[in-house]
Amino acid sequence: MKLKIELLGLVTLVLFSCSDKKQEVKEEKNIVKDGVSTISDTVKTNPQVIIDSTEIKLKNFMVHDYIKDDMKFLTESDHKFQFENIDLNGDAIPETFVRFSSPYFCGSGGCTFLLLDNHQKIITKFTVMEAPVYIENTTKNGWAVLLVNDRGVFKDLSFNGKKYPSNPSVLPKSSYDDTSDHSTILFDKPFAEGKISIF
Incomplete structure (x- = not known):
């Protein structure tokens, strides 16, 4: 039983750390996405801005x-x-x-x-x-x-x-x-x- 509790704790720890990693990766993707989409967002909000x-x-x-x-x-x-x-x-x-x-x-x-x-x-x-x-x-x-x-x-x-x-x-x-x-x-x-x- 003690082994099951330790194993369950270890699995929980791994899952939480993976979800944190996923969150970090997701945030990184958003940063990259925002960096790339800045120009198109500007064009959408301000039709006077045209990259030429x-x-x-x-x-x-x-x-x-x-x-x-x-x-x-x-x-x-x-x-x-x-x-x-x-x-x-x-x-x-x-x-x-x-x-x-x-x-x-x-x-x-x-x-x-x-x-x-x-x-x-x-x-x-x-x-x-x-x-x-x-x-x-x-x-x-x-x-x-x-x-x-x-x-x-x-x-x-x-x-x-x-x-x-x-x-x-x-x-x-x-x-x-x-x-x-x-x-x-x-x-x-x-x-x-x-x-x-x-x-």
Whole structure:
């Protein structure tokens, strides 16, 4: 009888210690699960938060390449940008337009825009340009013609085989009086109303 009681005590001890281990493992799984599900939970509760690999790559490009030497001079508003992806050359790999809107990147004639390839290499750095950017169905040298409004006059920017013209203000008036019905419009909202990314 004494042996049965000792055996029963030992079994009870093992069961309790196993249930504690199960609880620890369950808690560990919850911790790991919570660590992984944090992003999706954030997206569920806040639909404005979208994890975008392009955005992450662009932030790295800004900090470690494009603006790295000037980071110390930037104000909080200078860290804001917007971007849109679009395939301009028909290769099914989208290029990325980046739009800035702070005093560091803008002057009286417009702001800096960047056109990047999918490896964040600059195709064209546009200066003194205003949004929106119209992507026409017409192509030159295999790339879509861009139309921008420069002080009330449309200017068309055609790819020259390497890049687009960087300063629309020095271009002649476009032969287009208006955009086509089939053009794609980028950055059609004021900066403050669009999705803003921060690097």
